[in-house]
Amino acid sequence: MGVTPRRRTFAVAAIAAITAIGGLSACTKKNDEPSTPGEIKLVVDHFGEFGYDDLVKQYEASHPGIKIELRKTAQLGDYRPKLVRYLATNKGAGDVVALEEGIITEFKANAANWVDLSQYVGDKSADYLPWKYEIGKTADGKLLGLPTDVGGLAMCYRKDLLEAAGFASDRDAVSALWPTWDKFIEVGQQYRTKTGKGLLDTVTTAFSASLSQVGGDLFYDKDFNVVADTSPAVKQSWDLAVKLADAKVTAKTNTWSAEWQAGFQQGTFAATLCPSWMLGIIEQNSGAANKGKWDVAAVPGGGGNWGGSWLSVPTQSKHPKEAAELAAFLTNADSQVAAFKAKGPLPSNLKALDNADFQAYQNPYFNNAPVGKIFGEGAKTLKPVTIGPKHSSVKERAFEPALQAYEAGRLSAQAAWDQAVKDAKVQGAF
Known part of the structure; x- marks a missing residue:
């Protein structure tokens, strides 16, 4: 996540879809007003699972005088185009919207689209991880977003499937099985020999995890030039993904696909890279029948920071003060602990990370894994990486499709790399 100020002016034409109409002072009615006189309706837009269902009821x-609607979009790839359209037409956006690390820089390009939250909630810099708070500010110092979570990393695995294949299933023993990615590959090859199945869901989850572990400049440098073809982090992560595919340790299930979602229930794979926010997604996909079968172990190669978001208020909101106050509530220490318990997003609020309930929390779905301890121990040591304006597009529309094509045998490694690099230049243009 880049924390340095932007040092170049971006071409307006490249972001016309976001800025052409967005940021206008006129507000267009976007939601039906509540039928109760005097009641204010606030819409919260987010993707995936943020753990807000009970919190908004508590707030109401x-x-x-406040009525809240949660509008969830399952995948970030579907969420972003909606938000682009809302801002371009100056109507339709929620009063509070989530901005993920892979898209926040893109949307910060036009600060006029966003309310300066500090005028309603004050200076909150002492409440959050410093680097996380800084990313939520615009180049001229306005507070565009309040931090929600960070993406502490682990490996989630099916203990019953490992046991059936003759492996130890205790989380400490499993962590000891794969201290490095090479050891993970060895375990994956043994697992395939014994079961005929892939240990890991897909090479793309390993690619994303490795990017966060290596860190530094990923697809962009600090001036936001696309450097995917020369980035050491990208090349190292690419080589790891190719090595995993060559070793046949994956189930070749594309993330977010119907096959991938069903694979959690069907035992198609026994492990997936697991940033803390993934806990709720795994539980949702796996269903009640698999409660207690999943557990959480260390990730090969140690740590990593994959994902995280902010809550922002578009200027088109008819109730910016109330929306800002709601965003502050959803990101305060108590709410971040509650959201973590509900769906797994790892707090970025410093008091939440020090909270005794958070540190002691065990997730009953994941075999009572001490996820507060597992994810929390390294949270304060997480380091930002350079996240450029179209990070998500480059990763999801250039590198992941190319890796999936190689994993499926449709392209050679060189052809896949050439395609990824070519597509990265198109997807990363800003």
Whole structure:
């Protein structure tokens, strides 16, 4: 995640879809007003699972004049185009919207689209991980977003499937099986020999995890030039993904596909890279029948920071003050602990990370794994990486399709790399 100020002016034409109409002072009615006179309706837009279902009910109970609607989009890839359209037409956006690390820089390019939250909630810099808070500010110092979570990394695995294949299933023993990626590959090859199945879901989850582990400049440098073809982090992560595919240790299930979602229930694979926010997604996909079968172990190669978001208020909101106050509530220490318990997003609020309930929390779905301890221990040591304006597009529309094509045998390694590099230049243009 880049924390340095932007040092170049971006071409307006390249972001016309976001800025052509977005940021206008006129507000267009976007949501039906509540039928109760005097009641204010606030819409919260987010993707995946943020753990807000019970929190918004709690907020409504303590704020009788407020009614809240959660609008969830399952995948970030589907969420971003909606937000682009809302900002371009100056209508339709939620009063509070989530901005993920892979898209926040892109949307910060036009600060006029966003409310300066500090005018309603004050200076919150002492409450959060410093680098995380800074990313939520615009180049001229306005507070565009309040931090939600960070993406502490682990490996989630099916203990019952490992046991059936003759492996130890205790989380400490499993962590000891794969201290390095080479050891993970050895285990994966043994698992395939014994079961005929892939240990890992797909090479793309390993690619993303490795990027976060290596760190530094990823697809962009600090001036936001696309450097995917020369980035050591990208090349090292690419080589790891190719090595995993060559070793046949994956199930070749494309992330977010119907096959991938069903694979959690069907035992198609026994492990997936698991940033803390993935806990809720795994539970949702795996269903009640698999409660207690999943557990959490260390990731090969140690640590990593994959993902994380902020809550922002578009200027088109008819209720910016109330929306900012709701965003502050959803990101305060108590709410971040509650959201973590509900769906797994790892707090970025410093008091939340020090909270005794957070540190002691065990997730019953994941065999009572001490996820507060597992994810929390390294949270304060996480380091930002350079996340450029179209990071998500480069990763999801250039590198992941190319890796999937290689994993499926449709392209050679060189052809896949050439395709990824070529597509990265197109997807990364800003």
